[in-house]
Amino acid sequence: MNINKLRIFHEVFVTGSITRAAERSYVSQPAASKMLANFEDEIGYKLFERSNGKLIPTDEAMYLHEEVYGLLQGVNHLEDSIKSAKNNRSGRLRICSIFGPSYQFLPELIAKFKEINPGVHVSLHLSGCSAIRQGVASGQYQIGLVDKAQSSSKHDSAAFDMTCYCAIPADHPAAKLENITLEDLEGTPWITLDSENATTKALKRAYINTELSMHRSIEVHTTIHALSFVNLGMGVALVDALNYHYFSSLFNMPNVVLRPFEPNIIEPLEVITSNLNPLSGVAKDFYKLLIDELESKKGIVLERSL
Known part of the structure; x- marks a missing residue:
């Protein structure tokens, strides 16, 4: 061909x-x-x-x-690698991520990495979990960030359970509380991710356990879209630790208040690499920086599966 x-x-x-x-x-x-x-x-x-x-x-x-x-x-990656080797450049880093970490966390981390390694060519791609897993397994990407799933024989992984917070309109009575519970939100509509998302499932289970009635009014694809609806006073939403960490610096949403939430609901994140294609020295350095940075974020509890 x-x-x-x-x-x-x-x-x-x-x-x-x-x-x-x-x-x-x-x-x-x-x-x-x-x-x-x-x-x-x-x-x-x-x-x-x-x-x-x-x-x-x-x-x-x-x-x-x-x-x-x-x-x-x-093919383009191969051509770039050939040129890099010829010109004695420092290598290439190929990352693919789901939307959440790619919005601010990864660009900030890549900028920090490039300060130390200015000669490295970095490509950051955005895709769905299945495509990322396939791309890492085939060697198209060196590092992938995906929603946590069952372990795979094709990947090594570091899995993170990120604590979720409640995003609530500032004029909601519960916004004055230090911690928000399901009982504090009785009758308040939820803006959630799709029904198969881990946080949505956990939220549903929490309601079943308390015998309270859950009202899902809007379904969105990303947490950022959910925050926009909360800012408009349309309901409440769950926000993972990464978006919580960057909320004040990234978003101009004066009507959104973030509070600790009970019961504890986590957003799973998995960092995957291929167990068939060893990481290059450059990729190993970035991987270590990535893991250390995730471990340092408030509200994140680390589980490893290596």
């Missing part, structure tokens, strides 16, 4: 134009058209349909692109 054909396919996929794909690939428009046509001939089906002057991906192209994009990332 010719890698240049895959690159043309990717560029047409993201631009919807042969002309733009050719420009971005530094080839002529006829050459780009020929490569795409040859690629379609090789695989035996059409990848694009023309509509209103744009090339629209077919269902088959939508399915194929995810795999092609991952392959191209791997």
Whole structure:
């Protein structure tokens, strides 16, 4: 399989134009058209349909692109590594994370690491847990941060249970309390993550144990979205230790108050590496810094599975 054909396919996929794909690939428009046509001939089906002057991906192209994009990332990483070795640079660090740690925690940590290691090229990616686990196992990423799950034979891991706090509107009666309990929130709607999230499940169990009625009014994808709704007075939400730590410096949400919450509910976080591909010296240094930084954060209790 010719890698240049895959690159043309990717560029047409993201631009919807042969002309733009050719420009971005530094080839002529006829050459780009020929490569795409040859690629379609090789695989035996059409990848694009023309509509209103744009090339629209077919269902088959939508399915194929995810795999092609991952392959191209791997090739680009390889090319960068070859150039780095030739130029005596200090190496490359590839990290992939779920949204929460990538918002402020990892950028701050990477900045600290780069001060000590200015020659290291760092790439930080954002993805879902399954893609991160697969990427770490395949060597696409050296370090991954994911929601804690069952142990895997493909990964080494350090697992963290991060204490959750209650985010509550400032004008709510319970906001005046030092600690908030379920009883203090009776009748108050919750803004939660999806039903399969560990914190949502733990919150549901807590309500069942107390025989109180839980009212979930809004479901969101990230804690940051939940905080926005709390700031609008739409209900209360759980906030993990990392977001709690950075709340004052990151968010302008004057109507949100954070308080310790009972019962104790934790947000699980797992730092994973491949047990088949040893970490480079650069990656080992960053991994140690990452673990030390997580251990130091208030409200975090460490469990290790190495």
